[in-house]
Amino acid sequence: MLPDGVGADALAELGRRLGTPPALAGATVTLVPAGALRVNDLGALENLLIGRHSAVCVEVVRAAAVDAGAGRGTGALAAPEARARQGDGRAAPATGDSLLVRRTLRSGQRIRFAGNVVVLGDVNPGAEIVAGGDIVVMGTLRGVAHAGAAGDADAIVAAFRLQPTQIRVGGVIGRSPDGAYERPEIPEIARVREGVLVVERLQPGFGEIAAGDRQA
Amino acid sequence: MGEVIVITSGKGGVGKTTTSANLGAALAAQGRSVVLVDADIGLRNLDVVMGLENRIVYDLVDVVEGYARVRQALIRDKRFENLCLLPAAQTKDKTAVSPDQMRALCHELREEFDFVLVDSPAGIEQGFRNAIAGAEQALVVATPEVSSVRDADRIIGLLEAERMPPPRLIINRMRASMVRRGDMMDISDIIDILAIELIGVVPEDEAIVVSTNRGEPAALLPSSRAGAAYRDIARRLRGESVPIAASAAQEGSLFGRLRRLLGAR
Ligand SMILES: Nc1ncnc2c1ncn2[C@@H]1O[C@H](COP(=O)(O)OP(=O)(O)O)[C@@H](O)[C@H]1O
Ligand SMILES: [Mg+2]
Numbered sequence: 001m002l003p004d005g006v007g008a009d010a011l012a013e014l015g016r017r018l019g020t021p022p023a024l025a026g027a028t029v030t031l032v033p034a035g036a037l038r039v040n041d042l043g044a045l046e047n048l049l050i051g052r053h054s055a056v057c058v059e060v061v062r063a064a065a066v067d068a069g070a071g072r073g074t075g076a077l078a079a080p081e082a083r084a085r086q087g088d089g090r091a092a093p094a095t096g097d098s099l100l101v102r103r104t105l106r107s108g109q110r111i112r113f114a115g116n117v118v119v120l121g122d123v124n125p126g127a128e129i130v131a132g133g134d135i136v137v138m139g140t141l142r143g144v145a146h147a148g149a150a151g152d153a154d155a156i157v158a159a160f161r162l163q164p165t166q167i168r169v170g171g172v173i174g175r176s177p178d179g180a181y182e183r184p185e186i187p188e189i190a191r192v193r194e195g196v197l198v199v200e201r202l203q204p205g206f207g208e209i210a211a212g213d214r215q216a
Numbered sequence: 217m218g219e220v221i222v223i224t225s226g227k228g229g230v231g232k233t234t235t236s237a238n239l240g241a242a243l244a245a246q247g248r249s250v251v252l253v254d255a256d257i258g259l260r261n262l263d264v265v266m267g268l269e270n271r272i273v274y275d276l277v278d279v280v281e282g283y284a285r286v287r288q289a290l291i292r293d294k295r296f297e298n299l300c301l302l303p304a305a306q307t308k309d310k311t312a313v314s315p316d317q318m319r320a321l322c323h324e325l326r327e328e329f330d331f332v333l334v335d336s337p338a339g340i341e342q343g344f345r346n347a348i349a350g351a352e353q354a355l356v357v358a359t360p361e362v363s364s365v366r367d368a369d370r371i372i373g374l375l376e377a378e379r380m381p382p383p384r385l386i387i388n389r390m391r392a393s394m395v396r397r398g399d400m401m402d403i404s405d406i407i408d409i410l411a412i413e414l415i416g417v418v419p420e421d422e423a424i425v426v427s428t429n430r431g432e433p434a435a436l437l438p439s440s441r442a443g444a445a446y447r448d449i450a451r452r453l454r455g456e457s458v459p460i461a462a463s464a465a466q467e468g469s470l471f472g473r474l475r476r477l478l479g480a481r
Binding site: 103104105106107108109122124125126140142 | 362366367369370372373374376408409411
């Protein structure tokens, strides 16, 4: 378990406890943050766990998914019922539990997670992500992404290259045009505005704006 | 000790058997000892492509069931002393063999041969599981079509889940003229999605059809372009660095990029 926010002290302490590198050669490390984990914290943790200690994979999951013994294998990173166990039927919070997937999702692979999903890789055609919160793909999204799957119309789908087969946000569905179409080579974000799915250039600070929207 | 390499694809009819036969022949011609294992039980045809059908006495299922020893079942090639085939059974189905049995068989074979090439059946079911069980490397064959690339991607995901090293890709039946017209996926489109190392590009070649029907792998025909591509792949498998022919690879990707730059799609 990690404290809310990882300070330099906590990081140094973790480094000490791990001992002489590489202490995690070949291992998959699962982080269970007690609160929100910021991107910078995650970067620092990855530098330590992967860069210094040779872990092959760092995943971030919420406690419930770990307790349920969710499989690490293909398409079963989080138990589908993880969402239901939240109980109250409310949409997942905008920040908070995130699942980090450090690989490309290939055809036939599927991830369902109650919180946000971040993919460090591509999502290929035939792969699918269903998230209670936001979906961020640090690569090309060519498959299917369903953000705000429990009905959160404020959720977003962002990708370095957004070329999805289909995107859903809450209950709104958008698909790519049939046939050949222009594919801008810039990061983009899809969100619902006035009931329709719109795709926009991904601007710096989009996350803050999105969070503001949610509070409004 | 030899290397066990499975040749697989997901989709049927993309050239796994053609690739197995031609790589086997090319490696043998380059002086390596090779055994081809036909793991497509119930639908055997590697023996036909090799022109060895009339010599089959025992098959792979006879071996794993203990009716024959491996030595008895191996068929020596007509052309090469150092090339053998372990044929599949035609009358049984794939449940006649288990992954453990295949693993044991491959381990036995790799003691004797430099290369054990396993020709996988189509699909992702037990036949595929059997074919990959004893392999430590995989070659994935795909044709430049969306459905074939999709299936190859699925297979790569399954191989990754087995903790195999990343497979290498063979693009088969490439037609430069179609790519140039923008009617076929180009190499960079395919690599963009699959993100694995390309070990060779085999052109569409009538010589494959002719040689398959004659039971004479095209890799042994000096004039065949597909045969030349297979000879190059064999050298790469042996660890040589052989550049992928500009005509096959770069043409496609350059045109693809230009096309995108010009906004033609
Ligand atoms: N490069 C090629 N050029 C022309 N025909 C090919 C080529 N590769 C394969 N073929 C043909 O495609 C068909 C299917 O090939 P095969 O190797 O049997 O596929 P698989 O084993 O994957 O089912 C065969 O008829 C074969 O002759
Ligand atoms: Mg075949």
